[in-house]
Amino acid sequence: MRLRGIACDYDRTLAKQGRVAPKTVGALWRARVSGRKMILITGRTVDDLRTVFSELSAFDMVVAENGALLFDPARGSEEYLCTAPPERFLRGLREQRVPFTIGKRVVATVRPHQIIVLKLVEQLKLRLDVAFNRESVMVLPSGVDKGTGLAAALLRMGVAPAEVVGIGDAENDLPFLRLCGVSVAVANAIGSLKEKVDLVTRAHYGAGATEIIDRVVAGASLR
Numbered sequence: 001m002r003l004r005g006i007a008c009d010y011d012r013t014l015a016k017q018g019r020v021a022p023k024t025v026g027a028l029w030r031a032r033v034s035g036r037k038m039i040l041i042t043g044r045t046v047d048d049l050r051t052v053f054s055e056l057s058a059f060d061m062v063v064a065e066n067g068a069l070l071f072d073p074a075r076g077s078e079e080y081l082c083t084a085p086p087e088r089f090l091r092g093l094r095e096q097r098v099p100f101t102i103g104k105r106v107v108a109t110v111r112p113h114q115i116i117v118l119k120l121v122e123q124l125k126l127r128l129d130v131a132f133n134r135e136s137v138m139v140l141p142s143g144v145d146k147g148t149g150l151a152a153a154l155l156r157m158g159v160a161p162a163e164v165v166g167i168g169d170a171e172n173d174l175p176f177l178r179l180c181g182v183s184v185a186v187a188n189a190i191g192s193l194k195e196k197v198d199l200v201t202r203a204h205y206g207a208g209a210t211e212i213i214d215r216v217v218a219g220a221s222l223r
Contacts, residue, residue, distance in 0.1 A: 003216050040062045086126060165183075168186075
């Protein structure tokens with residue numbers, strides 16, 4: 001089967017300490033030129049992503065805020081995939097003195113503040129889910145994750161999930177990796193993710209992602 005798309009997480013997958021190495025950027029462009037559909041999937045907001053990565057045009061679509069938003073780099077347009085966080089939830093976080101940031105849709109904090117977040121969600125009877133990315137904690141409407149974000153992106157591009165290879169490193173990547181025809185963890189991924197994917201790269205971070213991208217572009221089998 002020819003893989004028509006490549007879906008990559010950003011932090012600790014393509015990027016190390018927030019930055020993508022030139023060799024990895026080159027691999028992204030080789031894949032784009034080969035005709036593959038390129039999808040970046042991240043928990044970051046679009047504005048935050050722009051401050052650390054200047055090559056967003058290497059991607060056909062960006063799934064941002066852990067699946068809550070689609071960004072089209074070519075058009076500069078955004079599409080929200082869920083509702084904004086309830087004001088009473090944000091007010092509750094402030095009253096509990098939980099440090100947090102808010103994007104267009106996602107609310108983010110860090111461990112161990114998820115304990116208060118979960119209690120607040122239960123007390124207010126809100127339909128919100130908590131997702132983890134190592135120390136990061138993200139809150140979104142129930143049922144919204146990187147998997148639903150990728151599904152929305154692929155639908156708009158006319159690509160079947162089975163035609164996509166996904167690459168990630170942490171627990172919040174699992175929903176989109178499960179959707180892909182081939183799932184990959186970079187060598188620095190958490191152990192629990194490595195146990196649930198089809199392949200683990202030899203190299204770490206962007207070098208590991210490049211390893212897979214170049215094999216896809218060359219038409220080599222990943223199985």
